[in-house]
Amino acid sequence: MMTLIRNAHIVTATQTFCGSMLTRNGIIIDLGEGAGAVIGTGIRAAQVGNVPVEDWGGDYLLPGLVELHTDNLEKHLMPRPKVNWPTLPAIMAHDAQIASAGITTVLDAISVGDIDSDSMRNDTLYACTQGLRHAANAGILRADHFLHMRLELAEEHLLDMFSPYLHDDRLRLVSLMDHTPGQRQWTDLAHYRTYVSGKRGWSEDKVEYMLERLLVRQQTYAASNRQSVVASCRSLARPVPLATHDDTTVAHVTEGVDDGVSISEFPTTLAAAHAAREQRLGIIMGAPNMVRGGSHSGNVSAAQLARADLLDVLSSDYVPASLLHAAFLLQEQGFSLPKAIATVSRNPAQMVGLQDRGEIATGLRADFVRVRLSQGIPVVLGVWKEGQRIA
Structure with a gap:
């Protein structure tokens, strides 16, 4: 199963950028920069043509x-x-x-x-x-x-x-x-x-x-x-x-x-x-x-x-x-x-030796959180573990 999230403020281990993330079978397989980006390098647009797309409207995408x-x-x-x-x-x-x-x-x-x-x-x-x-x-x-x-x-x-x-x-x-x-x-x-x-x-x-x-x-x-x-x-x-x-x-x-x-x-x-x-x-x-x-x-x-x-x-x-x-x-x-x-x-x-998770990076588990600031306080809007929504 594949999912594409676009128009999100993605926070990786080293940077924050507006872009997209593609997951497949619970793993992050690609990231792309730019508010209008469909997907990053290495994946052709045709390969994700039928993938469900979520537009996050600029919300944060955190690990x-x-x-x-x-x-x-x-x-x-x-x-x-x-x-x-x-x-x-x-x-x-x-x-x-x-x-x-x-x-x-x-x-x-x-x-x-x-x-x-x-x-x-x-x-x-x-x-x-x-x-x-x-x-x-x-x-x-x-x-x-x-x-x-x-x-x-x-x-x-x-x-x-x-x-x-x-x-x-x-x-x-x-x-x-x-x-x-x-x-x-x-x-x-x-x-x-x-x-x-x-x-x-x-x-x-x-x-x-x-x-x-x-x-x-x-x-x-x-x-x-x-x-x-x-x-x-x-x-x-x-x-x-x-x-x-x-x-x-x-x-x-x-x-x-x-x-x-x-x-x-x-x-x-x-x-x-x-x-x-x-x-x-x-x-x-x-x-x-x-x-x-x-x-x-x-x-x-x-x-x-x-x-x-x-x-x-x-x-x-x-x-x-x-x-x-x-x-x-x-x-x-x-x-x-x-x-x-x-x-x-x-x-x-x-x-504690959990090397397969903990950041937004290709090859790691698709554990991520959708967050929006309200009066300066981060509010959790959704939570996914291995690509499946849990909250």
Whole structure:
């Protein structure tokens, strides 16, 4: 099946131009420049004479977005504290929200372990991952879903919980996390108290109890768990990228490099981001941070890192719609539009070894998004994966 799109503002990895794109059987086979162009070089007009033509009227044609770290599925699985929603309906609602945001490939960030003993995350781990597999096998998902296993290093039973996924063919990223209060993301305990009181509904007494308990857990399990996880990931025949999380100091980055990580997720300080760049780590920052103008935890802003050219990838984190919005906002920080869009498409795809997608280029998958600006905000009008419309 062939489709021709004309009169679109096409954003490739290096340029933006008004022109046309031809796809066949889910692959981009040609591009042409010029508002009136039927097709580019290499394809004769006669060969596309009977092909369906869509005139996009100058709307943007962007690559399908690639998301490496979203907690959005958890919000559907647990829509309220201690409320466990049926797994398949939660997955389908999450998938629909992802697709409507222009995301055609997503790494669902699945928590393995938690700092809160009352959390239901551990109870939903197996059902969630099995539910994702069932939905994919049944052909009812819109986006492509892979696994990003978020390992809470202070979790007592972490190794037993993670081991079933070590050889899972969906596993594309493993992040090493330690949310113990008093360090990394939660260096400022005042921000921590505000967050857990608001999101988790903890009383002051529970906050004090948890502060003491979590420190003991970290001292008991975190170091040995980290050592075992790193060794296991290094032993895999198929390389799975490792990421550090919430690096705050140069020492945090150095520790990650020694462990073989290739990604620094959400560095919390400018010093940590500079250290990550010096070590040639990919740097991921939160799109909500960019849209809101700062971190909800009081850490370094994504905009500040962008201005210093210390930002490679944006992640929607907890708001899927923030991904595209934040990419366009990067232009205010000095990014060209192709460079900005690459942070939500080409860069994340390459970061986890997905070489067949992530940009508008001949020979790659026809994953693309139709976007129009309204009051300066990008609005998704349509989403296609492998040439088939999914939203």
